[in-house]
Amino acid sequence: MELREIEIFLTLAEELHFGRTAERLHISQALVSHSIRKQERRIGAPLFARTSRVVRLTEVGRQLYADLQPVYRGLHESLERARLTARGITARLRVGMMPFNVQELHHHWRAFRAAHPRWELQVRLARYDDPFGQLRRGDFDVLVAWLPVEEPDLTVGPTLLTDSRVLAVSEDHPLAPRGSAPIETLGDFPVAGAKLNLDYWEDAMLPFATRRGRPVERLISVTHSDDLITAVGMGEIVMPFPSLVTRYWAASDIRYLPMPDLPALRYALIWRSEAENDAIRALADTVRSVGTIEC
Numbered sequence: 001m002e003l004r005e006i007e008i009f010l011t012l013a014e015e016l017h018f019g020r021t022a023e024r025l026h027i028s029q030a031l032v033s034h035s036i037r038k039q040e041r042r043i044g045a046p047l048f049a050r051t052s053r054v055v056r057l058t059e060v061g062r063q064l065y066a067d068l069q070p071v072y073r074g075l076h077e078s079l080e081r082a083r084l085t086a087r088g089i090t091a092r093l094r095v096g097m098m099p100f101n102v103q104e105l106h107h108h109w110r111a112f113r114a115a116h117p118r119w120e121l122q123v124r125l126a127r128y129d130d131p132f133g134q135l136r137r138g139d140f141d142v143l144v145a146w147l148p149v150e151e152p153d154l155t156v157g158p159t160l161l162t163d164s165r166v167l168a169v170s171e172d173h174p175l176a177p178r179g180s181a182p183i184e185t186l187g188d189f190p191v192a193g194a195k196l197n198l199d200y201w202e203d204a205m206l207p208f209a210t211r212r213g214r215p216v217e218r219l220i221s222v223t224h225s226d227d228l229i230t231a232v233g234m235g236e237i238v239m240p241f242p243s244l245v246t247r248y249w250a251a252s253d254i255r256y257l258p259m260p261d262l263p264a265l266r267y268a269l270i271w272r273s274e275a276e277n278d279a280i281r282a283l284a285d286t287v288r289s290v291g292t293i294e295c
Contacts, residue, residue, distance in 0.1 A: 001039065006072050008035045009047065013065045014137060018056045073138060091119045093279040096126035098141035098267075104244060104293055105144070105160055112286045119263055127285065128225055129194055135272060142280055146204060146265045155276065155283045156270035161293040162241040165262040170235040171253045179258040181238075183207070187214030189238045192228055194220050205265065206240055244295055 001009075013022045022029040038049050047061035057065060080092065093112075096104075102166045113121055126134055126143060132151065142157075160209045166232060167181040175181060175189075181272050187210045196202040210217055219237055220229055229245075233253045242265055246256045269287060271280050 001042070001257065003072075003075075004103060005035050005039055007252040008032055010065065010069055010072055012036060012048065012055070013057055014133075015063065016057075051091050067209060071170065090277050093121050093283060094139070094141045095121065095123045095144065095283075096127070096130065096131060096134060096142070097144045098146070103248070104153065108160060108287055108290050111290050112283055115286060116279075116282055119282070121283075128222070129196065132198070132270075135181055136151050138275075141271060141275065141277075143269050143270045143284060145270050146201075146267050148200065149205060149268070149270050150200060153273055154270050155273045157271065157280075158210075158287045159268045159292045160287050161265050161267045162293045163244055163267070164264045164265050165240055165245060165259040166234045166243045166256040167238055167259050168229065168245070168249075169238045169253055169255050169257065171232055171295065173179060173235060173238065173255070175257060177192060179193060180256055183259060183261050184210045184212060184214070185238070186210055186216045186240070187212070188218030190217045190236070191239055192237050193218030207262075211261075224226060242295075 008021065008025065008031075010020065011024055015024065017020045018029050018032050022032050026030075027258055036047060043060065043064070044058045046058050047064060049056050049230075056225060069125065095109075109121055109123060112119075124140070128142065131143055131145060132154070134140055135154070144160060147159070165177070167185065169175045169181075172180075175185065186207065191206060193206075194202065199208070202208075207216055218233060222231070227239075228237075228239055229249050229251065232239050240259060240262060241256075245257075269280075269284055
């Protein structure tokens, strides 16, 4: 089995969706299907059970995934360390971020790079719908995420940024002329959900109910932040955001209303406890020394 075939199998085992697997690997869906059929012929048994709605691992597939995943990760990490060493870099630290505060944290990253010039720092956007899954799979070493994070296998590090809240509405929305929006407004108009599968974490970003107990209706489900702002501009939904979006999405068809009674979001470093290393600890120390940004 070639390395690319192993990568396709492992990715499909994680995504359980041929389209998402192809998108994640930047290949065609037909190539994913061809590779899996080829592997199944070689092994002599199905690796996945497929229906029109569901893709799931068979018993043989689950066993192969359990055997291959640590081997692949170890091989990939060994090759990566060799490439870094050839460039004079002794380690790489990969940081995943949600899309709303990338620019504001540049001085944290610059401080880290200045203190550790032989450690490469990569900052990339995390998937909006599955950031902890990416962290657990090892796609990132550290994630910048809003609090609370109450996962037994994850460590919550220092806070980088605290951000107040605004409500985004279309320019012709009934709320647009107002100077602010109370949290009770969320009970009057539909919003968007994100299928985060962590109710307590989603509730911190977007409450499921107002303070008076009125439900907040999730009209649509999205997986990308651009989908949110498009739906707002079309007048389909209203949407609470961290206030930093006003600097990056200053669209003429959007109005942002302060939400003074919706708690500010705190963003902190999060990492897998079992994967903690010198680079992660050094980044945490840098964040503590730079301090928390208040927005």
